Amino acid sequence: MFLYISKYVLFYMKKQQQLKTDILILGAGIGGYETLRTLTKQLKKKHPDRHITIVDRNNYFTFVPMLHEAATGSIEPTHCTIPLRAIIANTPHTFCKARIEKIDPSKKTVTTSVGVFSYEYCVIALGSTTNYFDTPGAKEYSEHVRTLDGAMHLKHQFIHMLESCGEEPLSINIVGGGYTGVEVAGQYADLSRKDLKTLYPTKKVIVRVIQSGDSILPHMSKRIQKKVWERLEKQGVIIDINSRVTNVTKDQITLNSGEKIKSDITIWTAGFETLGATFLKKGVNARGRVDVTETLQMIDHPDTYAIGDISNSTDPKTKISYPQLAEAAYHEGHYVAEHISRRLQHKTTPPFRFHSKGQLMPVGDWYGVAQIGPFVLFGKIAWWIRRTVYVFFMPGFLRKFRIIVDWTLHSFGVRDVISIDTANGDTKM
Numbered sequence: 001m002f003l004y005i006s007k008y009v010l011f012y013m014k015k016q017q018q019l020k021t022d023i024l025i026l027g028a029g030i031g032g033y034e035t036l037r038t039l040t041k042q043l044k045k046k047h048p049d050r051h052i053t054i055v056d057r058n059n060y061f062t063f064v065p066m067l068h069e070a071a072t073g074s075i076e077p078t079h080c081t082i083p084l085r086a087i088i089a090n091t092p093h094t095f096c097k098a099r100i101e102k103i104d105p106s107k108k109t110v111t112t113s114v115g116v117f118s119y120e121y122c123v124i125a126l127g128s129t130t131n132y133f134d135t136p137g138a139k140e141y142s143e144h145v146r147t148l149d150g151a152m153h154l155k156h157q158f159i160h161m162l163e164s165c166g167e168e169p170l171s172i173n174i175v176g177g178g179y180t181g182v183e184v185a186g187q188y189a190d191l192s193r194k195d196l197k198t199l200y201p202t203k204k205v206i207v208r209v210i211q212s213g214d215s216i217l218p219h220m221s222k223r224i225q226k227k228v229w230e231r232l233e234k235q236g237v238i239i240d241i242n243s244r245v246t247n248v249t250k251d252q253i254t255l256n257s258g259e260k261i262k263s264d265i266t267i268w269t270a271g272f273e274t275l276g277a278t279f280l281k282k283g284v285n286a287r288g289r290v291d292v293t294e295t296l297q298m299i300d301h302p303d304t305y306a307i308g309d310i311s312n313s314t315d316p317k318t319k320i321s322y323p324q325l326a327e328a329a330y331h332e333g334h335y336v337a338e339h340i341s342r343r344l345q346h347k348t349t350p351p352f353r354f355h356s357k358g359q360l361m362p363v364g365d366w367y368g369v370a371q372i373g374p375f376v377l378f379g380k381i382a383w384w385i386r387r388t389v390y391v392f393f394m395p396g397f398l399r400k401f402r403i404i405v406d407w408t409l410h411s412f413g414v415r416d417v418i419s420i421d422t423a424n425g426d427t428k429m
Contacts (some may be wrong), residue, residue, distance in 0.1 A: 017115030031308030032125035034333030073415030105301035137248035176270035177211030189235035190364030294351035
């Protein structure tokens with residue numbers, strides 16, 4: 001009994017541990033990562049005595065827009081992740097692996113699974129999560145590509161299905177025909193038409209996209225929609241529009257028409273939701289996004305910022321919220337870092353304005369869409385531009401060089417189909 005009470009007391013004391021930092025960044029997604037990267041440079045020059053702490057449940061940054069390529073073996077998982085310890089190495093800053101539980105901007109404290117942080121400035125960059133729209137079975141039986149764990153689980157499931165002895169076609173159903181759904185469909189179609197003919201010559205894969213609206217890529221131009229539709233159909237992808245999934249089981253999905261479709265793997269890309277109300281009692285709108293000012297500061301709490309998917313920042317002219325895109329999160333992270341740095345120098349900063357530079361989207365290997373201002377490119381050049389932009393985003397010359405070499409060598413071979421199932425590994429003898 002004494003031992004049990006002692007363990008409980010130690011656990012309670014750990015939960016109540018008081019931690020202090022100058023600048024606290026919550027979340028290591030694209031927005032949080034860019035805040036850390038830019039602010040580290042700014043503080044080194046002008047405020048070397050200031051300390052940053054970044055908190056995330058994982059000890060790595062993930063470049064989410066490329067996870068679908070990691071899931072299909074087109075790139076290595078290490079190509080879209082960066083260890084946070086490597087980023088803060090040789091700096092006075094700190095990483096803390098923990099779960100965020102509660103944010104109190106009035107007290108300027110954040111409760112985590114390892115203790116309570118107090119801060120001078122805080123940046124909330126907690127992103128979003130998959131929205132299953134209360135569809136029965138969707139959360140339990142669907143895969144996703146929003147996290148590295150999710151992408152690797154999907155990869156394992158796919159390879160496991162391929163390695164089974166059955167001769168029936170493998171059915172992959174992708175729920176959602178937006179950016180992610182189209183990117184995932186393009187990868188699986190490309191894989192089934194090329195790599196599987198070499199690696200699994202007796203296997204056939206049926207790829208289907210199910211879109212609730214009357215077109216795929218509803219936020220892009222009609223011209224792009226048409227070209228991408230034609231590209232997917234040429235690759236053998238089945239596209240069902242005006243169809244909604246109402247139920248998901250382990251091996252089947254049901255549409256709103258009542259039709260039941262065999263589904264060995266269901267991939268959910270139909271939408272995402274933000275969970276601001278999970279962490280904050282006030283300052284969150286009905287969609288779970290944190291309302292902020294033109295300088296991305298919480299209303300009534302100027303020392304607490306919100307960026308990325310969880311932030312509700314609006315265009316002052318149109319009064320429309322800025323899109324929840326990786327590009328927006330990147331620019332918001334850079335802006336907030338500059339804003340905090342200038343505040344420390346007692347300088348003001350103009351309001352944040354987001355102007356998209358364009359859209360870059362792959363549809364399988366060596367085919368992409370690049371919309372840059374009024375110009376639209378299709379094919380290999382668009383795909384190459386996207387990969388090049390990504391390489392420049394990665395830190396360090398050696399990392400860039402290694403990725404370029406790996407991608408070059410990959411173009412002469414086949415995709416990676418190694419699956420390591422750590423959950424079901426053999427017991428060590």
